Amino acid sequence: MLQVIRSPNVHDVVVIGSGAGGGTVVHVLTGLGVNVTLIEAGPMLNPAKDFKEHMWPHQVGHRGAGDAAEQYFDKQQWGYFNAPNGYWDIEGEPYTTVPGTTFKWFRSRVIGGRTNHYGRISLRFADYDFKPYSTDGLGDDWPITYEDIAPYYDKAETFIGVTGTKENIRSAPDGIFQTPPDPRVHEILVKHACDGLKIPCIPSRMAMLTKPLNGRAACHYCGQCGRGCVTASNYSSSQVQIFPAMKTGRVQVITNAMARELITDGTGKVVAVSYIDKNTRTEKQVRCRSVVVAASACESARLLLNSKSARHANGLANSSGVIGRYLTDSVGFGLSGRIPALEGLPKHDSDGFGGMHMYIPWWEYAKKNKEFPRGYHVEIGGGFRMPQLGMTHGSCRRHEGYGPSLKQKIAGDYGVTVSLAGRGEMIPNQHTYCEIDPAVVDRFGIPVLRFSFRWTEHEVRQARHMQATFQEIIQKMGGTVSGLANPEREGEGISIGGTIIHELGTVRMGNDPNSSALNAYCQAHDAKNLFVADAAPFVSNPDKNPTLTITALAWRTAEYLAEELKKGNV
Amino acid sequence: MSENNVSRRTMLRNVALAASLGGLPADAAQHVHNAAAEDKKATGVYKPKLFTPHEFTTLASLSETIIPGARAAGAAEFIDLLAAHNDELAAIFTGGIAWLDREMLRRHNTPDYVGAKPGQQTALLDLIAYRKNDSPELGPGIRFFEWARKMAADAYYTSKAGIAELGYKGNAGMTEFKIPREAIDYAMKKSELA
Numbered sequence: 001m002l003q004v005i006r007s008p009n010v011h012d013v014v015v016i017g018s019g020a021g022g023g024t025v026v027h028v029l030t031g032l033g034v035n036v037t038l039i040e041a042g043p044m045l046n047p048a049k050d051f052k053e054h055m056w057p058h059q060v061g062h063r064g065a066g067d068a069a070e071q072y073f074d075k076q077q078w079g080y081f082n083a084p085n086g087y088w089d090i091e092g093e094p095y096t097t098v099p100g101t102t103f104k105w106f107r108s109r110v111i112g113g114r115t116n117h118y119g120r121i122s123l124r125f126a127d128y129d130f131k132p133y134s135t136d137g138l139g140d141d142w143p144i145t146y147e148d149i150a151p152y153y154d155k156a157e158t159f160i161g162v163t164g165t166k167e168n169i170r171s172a173p174d175g176i177f178q179t180p181p182d183p184r185v186h187e188i189l190v191k192h193a194c195d196g197l198k199i200p201c202i203p204s205r206m207a208m209l210t211k212p213l214n215g216r217a218a219c220h221y222c223g224q225c226g227r228g229c230v231t232a233s234n235y236s237s238s239q240v241q242i243f244p245a246m247k248t249g250r251v252q253v254i255t256n257a258m259a260r261e262l263i264t265d266g267t268g269k270v271v272a273v274s275y276i277d278k279n280t281r282t283e284k285q286v287r288c289r290s291v292v293v294a295a296s297a298c299e300s301a302r303l304l305l306n307s308k309s310a311r312h313a314n315g316l317a318n319s320s321g322v323i324g325r326y327l328t329d330s331v332g333f334g335l336s337g338r339i340p341a342l343e344g345l346p347k348h349d350s351d352g353f354g355g356m357h358m359y360i361p362w363w364e365y366a367k368k369n370k371e372f373p374r375g376y377h378v379e380i381g382g383g384f385r386m387p388q389l390g391m392t393h394g395s396c397r398r399h400e401g402y403g404p405s406l407k408q409k410i411a412g413d414y415g416v417t418v419s420l421a422g423r424g425e426m427i428p429n430q431h432t433y434c435e436i437d438p439a440v441v442d443r444f445g446i447p448v449l450r451f452s453f454r455w456t457e458h459e460v461r462q463a464r465h466m467q468a469t470f471q472e473i474i475q476k477m478g479g480t481v482s483g484l485a486n487p488e489r490e491g492e493g494i495s496i497g498g499t500i501i502h503e504l505g506t507v508r509m510g511n512d513p514n515s516s517a518l519n520a521y522c523q524a525h526d527a528k529n530l531f532v533a534d535a536a537p538f539v540s541n542p543d544k545n546p547t548l549t550i551t552a553l554a555w556r557t558a559e560y561l562a563e564e565l566k567k568g569n570v
Numbered sequence: 571m572s573e574n575n576v577s578r579r580t581m582l583r584n585v586a587l588a589a590s591l592g593g594l595p596a597d598a599a600q601h602v603h604n605a606a607a608e609d610k611k612a613t614g615v616y617k618p619k620l621f622t623p624h625e626f627t628t629l630a631s632l633s634e635t636i637i638p639g640a641r642a643a644g645a646a647e648f649i650d651l652l653a654a655h656n657d658e659l660a661a662i663f664t665g666g667i668a669w670l671d672r673e674m675l676r677r678h679n680t681p682d683y684v685g686a687k688p689g690q691q692t693a694l695l696d697l698i699a700y701r702k703n704d705s706p707e708l709g710p711g712i713r714f715f716e717w718a719r720k721m722a723a724d725a726y727y728t729s730k731a732g733i734a735e736l737g738y739k740g741n742a743g744m745t746e747f748k749i750p751r752e753a754i755d756y757a758m759k760k761s762e763l764a
Binding site: 054056057058061062063064065067068069072073181182183184185186188189192193196219220221222223224339340341342343344345346347348349350351352353357384385386387388389390391392393395396397400401402403404406407410411414476477478 | 638639659716720721727733737745750752753758
């Protein structure tokens with residue numbers, strides 16, 4: 001007989017998940033004097049030990065390929081030098097897909113989650129992004145407006161530190177910015193090409209510091225943000241929110257704890273969180289007054305769908321039946337080109353931020369009769385990057401041969417490529433969702449998710465628009481496009497669903513309890529002491545990376561929860 | 571070769587400087603020191619883990635011909651280390667080397683590839699280094715050569731010598747991000763965008 005170990009005391013707030021959402025809730029609540037218990041499915045993070053910042057590839061025998069040459073066979077879960085936090089496949093924790101559809105689900109299992117490695121592009125949603133249905137009749141409007149969330153964008157940017165400039169562009173609302181770093185040479189070329197095409201190209205908005213902030217050092221421009229930063233000069237919830245919160249003594253962290261189910265009482269309130277202690281593979285329960293689910297959009301949906309009871313037969317907070325539906329990812333499409341103006345460029349250190357210094361916000365938002373709804377932004381890549389395994393594979397394949405002449409060609413290819421990557425808005429569709437697979441459980445006995453994913457003509461037309469635009473920009477720079485792919489082919493052209501890692505919308509908010517799971521404060525319509533604080537509540541997936549909005553929304557939810565706790569409403 | 575050490579020192583100095591403005595935790599400082607210490611790790615004589623002495627010698631020679639400098643950059647050691655833990659990779663290289671040897675025997679009646687005259691070696695490589703020569707006869711050699719080429723290039727261009735040859739100046743850290751004016755002017759002038 002399974003013995004469940006229950007906590008003797010009742011915790012005020014249990015937060016499940018420690019990424020951008022969970023980290024922000026922990027930061028805000030502890031700052032307001034509320035005691036928090038944080039449950040994380042992975043281990044504690046130790047940046048000093050776990051980060052491989054500043055390491056050269058030749059400092060390790062396999063040079064980054066992995067002990068069993070995983071990189072050469074596309075079996076590497078995550079780059080060897082990157083922050084150690086994510087997996088496309090987790091042993092013993094599968095997910096399935098509906099036959100004929102493809103979806104890739106990136107999961108993180110560590111304190112800080114994906115914020116340890118993410119791109120840190122920090123874009124506010126625009127005013128019209130909260131009213132997609134009112135704008136073009138597709139999807140649904142959010143229950144909140146830009147004005148509702150703007151103060152929380154302010155708080156988030158002020159606290160985590162975001163670079164940028166005031167531009168007065170409607171698709172890219174200005175925020176509270178630190179001074180951005182200078183552009184790199186290829187970014188200056190892209191900017192000039194865009195000027196000629198009447199496309200805006202502005203300093204990127206990045207959660208990285210150019211000035212010290214709250215005891216965190218300014219960036220030292222090594223270009224390795226994705227490896228994790230030992231000086232915490234970029235934002236990660238682990239270093240910027242959770243570690244400082246732990247010093248307040250108001251947060252208890254339980255690691256290696258895989259949430260299994262939320263337990264409710266006869267009135268429908270959550271009374272405990274059941275989790276698997278992965279160290280002992282035993283089930284434990286923490287009793288709570290309230291719970292904040294921030295396990296990542298799909299993992300949060302899974303947890304709620306698995307929290308079934310007589311009262312909540314379709315899963316907790318799911319009387320509307322919307323949980324798992326309205327799943328979207330960003331539309332991804334990339335193109336690169338060889339730029340002759342960069343041939344022979346005097347060599348210099350162009351590391352800078354781990355990411356672009358300039359980007360292209362969406363520009364056709366006012367255009368009538370566009371060939372596709374909504375829009376995209378463009379990320380710019382290039383420069384003299386640290387040589388890594390695989391960097392010369394394209395040159396080897398293109399030039400063939402061997403010996404000194406091959407070496408000369410490889411050297412001539414270094415730093416002359418500019419890449420453009422579009423990230424655009426997908427419209428939710430009925431064929432794209434996640435649900436509980438009725439036949440499969442993970443190694444802890446927890447039923448797993450089954451995904452269905454489909455792009456529609458909206459997204460395919462958008463990818464074609466990206467291709468045409470990127471060709472124009474590259475040609476304007478005097479470059480030649482390399483490897484033109486068919487935009488419609490998943491993986492070669494338009495991205496495979498899930499691979500941009502902007503999956504969201506699976507526990508959406510709304511004013512109508514019949515068509516949404518959460519209210520305007522991300523509080524469950526069906527359970528007043530249940531909140532969701534990741535990207536699951538999003539009603540749409542605008543052409544801006546979701547993390548800053550996760551942070552702002554979580555901040556707002558946490559303040560509301562603190563107020564409700566004080567009033568005795570939860 | 572010494573360039574990376576110089577830039578590593580510069581990086582450490584800059585990280586320390588950046589940290590002094592914001593407060594670098596002690597364990598993070600230790601991380602930087604550990605990373606620097608890694609650099610100094612002594613390397614003894616390498617004993618192949620998978621390849622026979624003959625295979626290892628062949629691989630070192632072939633890598634050097636493909637990417638001059640790859641031998642000193644440890645290409646054969648790198649491939650051996652990985653192939654010892656990956657059966658698919660092991661089969662590609664042991665099979666490929668055997669194919670090379672057999673082809674040399676067939677063509678020139680020499681016992682193996684390394685024992686052949688340099689002209690005989692390059693005559694064969696000149697065929698298998700290009701996809702346009704693909705045929706049932708050369709196919710296995712062409713596919714093997716693609717692996718040998720990309721892994722020799724990987725080994726070389728991730729070594730100190732290869733990184734220096736490319737002219738990568740980074741992993742050094744800066745207190746303020748600046749691009750040399752001459753680089754900007756060079757590209758702008760050449761692009762005719764100005």
